[in-house]
Amino acid sequence: MQHIMCIMLHMIDGSQADRRPMRATRKALGRSQTRGNHFIGGSLLRAEQIFVHGHIRAGRPDDKKQLLLSKIVDAVTKIASVERRSVWVYISEIPALQMIEYGHELPLPGQEEHWRENLPQADREYLLSLG
Known part of the structure; x- marks a missing residue:
């Protein structure tokens, strides 16, 4: 399932016109549930399902x-x-000030460029090297 999630996130990110290095702020965990080991509405799951958080x-x-x-x-x-x-699929929003990535608090929406410009040079170069 982790391999599927990596491919899926790449497919979604790869289709974005704006590919600036903030895509890492999107995370997903997936789990495939088989019949009989998960409950929905108090009843055992009757079919295989994939849950993405x-x-x-x-x-x-x-x-x-x-x-x-x-x-x-x-x-x-x-x-x-x-x-x-x-x-x-479930998406949970986390306020930027409650997230740290690459050792730095994330910027508020709209302040990404200022955030990138003010990173220490080594961290900025590393982040930009990720594509």
Whole structure:
């Protein structure tokens, strides 16, 4: 499942027109549940399902979050060869000031460029090297 998640996130990020190095602020964990080892509504799961839990920095407009959800479902169904009804996706927003990546508090939405410019040079070069 982790391999599927890596491919899925690459597919989603790779389709973005804006590929500045802040894509790492999008995280997802996936787990495939098989019949009989998970409960939904108090009943044992009767079919295999894939659950994706994503954490994103708060501040995106609702239409962007809906697009992200849709792309995640599309990627999972394609990669895992499952029906859409087998995929569950949840996105949790975390305020930027409650997130640290690469050793630095994340910027508030709209302040990414200023944040990048003010990183220590070695950290900025490392971050930019990631693509």
